[in-house]
Amino acid sequence: MALNFDTLLVEQKLLHRPSLQELATVLNNGLRNHFKEVNVEVVDCPDLTQKPFTLAGKGLNGNTHVVEVGGVPYLMPLVQTDKVYDLCDVTKLQKINPTFVIGAGAGPFIYVGVNCEGIMNLNIKDNVVDQHSRIVKMDLDDGHPVQERLPNTETRFGLLGNFFVCEGKPGQVLQVHVKHRVGKDDFITSIRTVLADNYADKIIGLGGTFLLKEGKAKQHVMPDFSKTPINSNEESNKWLHFFNMSAPLIAVGTLVTGDHGLDLRVQHFHSFSHHGEGGHYHIDTTPETVEYLGYFNLGESIYRVDRPLASHQVGRD
Secondary structure, three states: OOHHHHHHHHHEEEOOOOOOHHHHHHHHHHHHHHHEEEEEEEEEEOOOOOOOOOOOOOOOEOOOOOEEEEOOHHOOOOOOOOOEHHHHHHHHHHHHOOOEEEEEOOOOHHHHHHOOEEEEEEEEOOOOEEEEEEEEEEEEOOOEEEEEOOOOOOOOEEEEEEEEOOEEEEEEEEEEEEEEEEEOOHHHHHHHHHHHHHOOOOOOOEEEEEEEOOOOEEEEOOOOOOOOOOOOOOHHHHHHEEEEEEEEEEEEEEEEEOOOOOOOEEEEEOOOOOOOOOOEEEEEOOOOEEEEEEEEOOOOOEEOOOOOOOOOOOOOO
């Protein structure tokens, strides 16, 4: 049984929304410290339901919001298995129809039977679900990650999630195309820190998708829930399983440039692929040959749902 959003604490705060053209200028300048080739521009969003992205919604426009549900404190030190949510409840936050939801979270362990990564990607129109979400779990026999697509009847997720929510309409978006990483930060951290440095007194929230077109990326997949408490990042990293995964990878998620007093996870992207690999994105491992192509839009506000009262900073990278 999933927790009902109507019974949970829901907080909302507005986000700063400069023009996309202003953001493009800021990122064109700032990302040159992170990548050798940079091209950021405002474009009409391509049809994201088509290859290579294959998402459940065509665009990233219409009533745009960032949503964070639960949090890592529900996963560690020890898991709280009562923290199960339903993505259909996200439609209640703004009552928009259709609702396109993409993002990163913990998968529906009560359906899969084991802890897993969730790559959320679905469209809900007139209460009908078009589910393109996937999970990645560890194969207990051979120790390799396995990707599965969820059925339309399974819309739950567990513990935590960071989502970009909109009507899925076409429209203008921010296109970020970079090659050859020269900085130490990953693609998303690079974008977030450039924006944070330029809008130090304001909070910006972005959501969307990016394609790792060329190269490989370090990604993790969670094993089943730890039976011993995880109290540090070192213990978290020993528990997780890390892999070097190959392009093309399609990632979805959100980033925010500040905490906004809501105990936010400032960035969170998960990826899937059509060759079976997927997981929690960390950073590319082939900086000289890497190529990213991303499409993002600004959130009008952020909704914080079921914020943990007892919090910590472990396991948020």
